[in-house]
Amino acid sequence: AQSVTQLGSHVSVSEGALVLLRCNYSSSVPPYLFWYVQYPNQGLQLLLKYTTGATLVKGINGFEAEFKKSETSFHLTKPSAHMSDAAEYFCAVSDQGGFQKLVFGTGTRLLVSP
């Protein structure tokens, strides 16, 4: 069975500081990996995805993530936080070639202070 662990239910940074949100996964087959963002009272918006190929993935709004198979990690980073980045972030995993069932982590709330 697949699973995702997101370390830290809350992460606080100052505006302009580095953002690092951690995600570790467990999968018995090669995974697809995703990061989604959720703003209050809204659905999920895809930030980026890893399927195959290049392990450093760039997404929207300046976010990127690196797939590290040896560490079973897919951490999300952004060099400089903006106030508008404050939201809930979810890491998710699905099977390669499967039926796209996404297994989500419990989420990390990013707080950005001025």
Next chain:
Amino acid sequence: DAGVTQSPTHLIKTRGQQVTLRCSPKSGHDTVSWYQQALGQGPQFIFQYYEEEERQRGNFPDRFSGHQFPNYSSELNVNALLLGDSALYLCASSPQAPDLQYFGPGTRLTVL
């Protein structure tokens, strides 16, 4: 091009009642998945529909059922509502290429 739409936005029901939630997928998408997101939790997979058949199901009781219509839209039905069914219900659609799901804004269900 409209994205994934869901209706209603909010819904209040009492225990024991039945509810139907609706989802229209993004244009060109033929697969619809439903997720339940309890407060403070990540979304959990309920089931997925493709070609009007339930293709995969998560760990949810039979009180949760669904349907997909020929135009690919979908319904989620929940019978005998429990307080614990209160959650945000998210619909996601995807094309044949199995690497991306687009989520709707969700339906907030409150069971009193």
